[in-house]
Amino acid sequence: MPEIAAITRDGIRLTFPCPGAISVLDAAEEAGYYLPCVCRHGRCGTCHAHVLSGAYELAPHEAKLPPGPGGVLLCRCRPLEDLVVALPCRDAQIGRRQVPERHATLGAIATSPEGWTSLTLHLCPEGAFGAEADFAAGQYMELRLPGTDTWLPLCMANAPNEDGALEFLLPPQADVEWAAGLAAARQGTKLQLRGPLGDFILDEKSPRPRCLLGGGAGVAPVLAMLSQLAVMRDRIRVHCILEAAHSDRPFFERRLAPLRGALPQLTVALVPAGEAAALQTELARLQAADFYAAGPAPLKEAVKAALQALNNPPGRLRLAPALSVETAVAGVLAQV
Ligand code: FES
Numbered sequence: 001m002p003e004i005a006a007i008t009r010d011g012i013r014l015t016f017p018c019p020g021a022i023s024v025l026d027a028a029e030e031a032g033y034y035l036p037c038v039c040r041h042g043r044c045g046t047c048h049a050h051v052l053s054g055a056y057e058l059a060p061h062e063a064k065l066p067p068g069p070g071g072v073l074l075c076r077c078r079p080l081e082d083l084v085v086a087l088p089c090r091d092a093q094i095g096r097r098q099v100p101e102r103h104a105t106l107g108a109i110a111t112s113p114e115g116w117t118s119l120t121l122h123l124c125p126e127g128a129f130g131a132e133a134d135f136a137a138g139q140y141m142e143l144r145l146p147g148t149d150t151w152l153p154l155c156m157a158n159a160p161n162e163d164g165a166l167e168f169l170l171p172p173q174a175d176v177e178w179a180a181g182l183a184a185a186r187q188g189t190k191l192q193l194r195g196p197l198g199d200f201i202l203d204e205k206s207p208r209p210r211c212l213l214g215g216g217a218g219v220a221p222v223l224a225m226l227s228q229l230a231v232m233r234d235r236i237r238v239h240c241i242l243e244a245a246h247s248d249r250p251f252f253e254r255r256l257a258p259l260r261g262a263l264p265q266l267t268v269a270l271v272p273a274g275e276a277a278a279l280q281t282e283l284a285r286l287q288a289a290d291f292y293a294a295g296p297a298p299l300k301e302a303v304k305a306a307l308q309a310l311n312n313p314p315g316r317l318r319l320a321p322a323l324s325v326e327t328a329v330a331g332v333l334a335q336v
Pocket residue numbers: 036037038039040041042043044045046047048063073074075076
């Protein structure tokens with residue numbers, strides 16, 4: 001059976017066997033190493049890595065392979081012999097325990113004035129977990145689509161809470177029609193979830209000002225982080241930049257108003273998608289800040305470029321994983 005040696009960015013070597021019939025990602029999990037991944041179906045690109053030596057085959061995939069020789073997606077990669085693989089993450093980013101599986105009841109479904117769909121799920125009390133919604137703002141859960149093996153990654157839009165409520169926000173696109181249709185058909189039924197997942201979380205100990213940017217589905221983690229700061233009664237300066245189709249119309253005002261009340265130091269700016277100059281102006285409002293960006297790849301690239309132009313020190317920007325709701329839903333639509 002082929003052996004895999006996976007080397008992290010900080011030089012830790014993980015070894016595990018991989019029967020040729022399963023992917024390197026699955027084999028790592030069987031050995032107790034939970035590598036960063038989202039879709040597990042070659043769509044999101046999160047599990048990218050480089051094979052340094054050894055032969056392998058790649059199953060069909062939609063996400064681009066990482067550049068350079070040996071670029072692979074571990075969820076699509078099957079070894080033909082022993083492999084040495086360079087992982088893009090540090091050892092601390094690799095989980096050592098199985099991602100918790102939970103059940104929840106589908107509750108309220110609402111449409112915001114902006115046309116977004118909000119789904120609220122209520123976690124069922126289970127063993128050691130109780131009924132608490134115990135996660136860090138910015139993380140996501142995977143929701144199993146009933147009757148399928150497809151797990152849809154969705155970021156929570158609310159703060160952790162003892163009531164067991166998880167709120168998900170879906171942008172007004174084709175996937176929302178699907179989500180609303182599914183929700184209407186199955187409201188009140190039990191759904192399977194796993195998580196929380198992801199390390200896109202606030203550095204609560206940092207004394208620096210915070211700048212939170214969200215676009216598309218990335219608005220949800222930004223709202224979750226603001227809600228968490230409001231619960232903490234945080235008083236560090238926070239500037240929120242939201243990508244909106246129309247910067248001159250209210251956007252999530254019903255949610256932002258109470259957050260402004262709880263966080264008097266909060267400022268919010270709306271920036272139209274693709275307006276690099278406006279984005280740079282907003283980013284320049286905070287000096288020596290911690291930046292958090294969630295949303296589509298072009299937004300994240302624009303943030304990186306703007307921060308570089310503003311001479312911000314590297315390492316102050318945290319990027320949310322590409323949850324790729326749109327591509328995941330494309331697969332879902334084919335099955336529902
Ligand atoms: S987890 Fe492999 S491409 Fe998404």
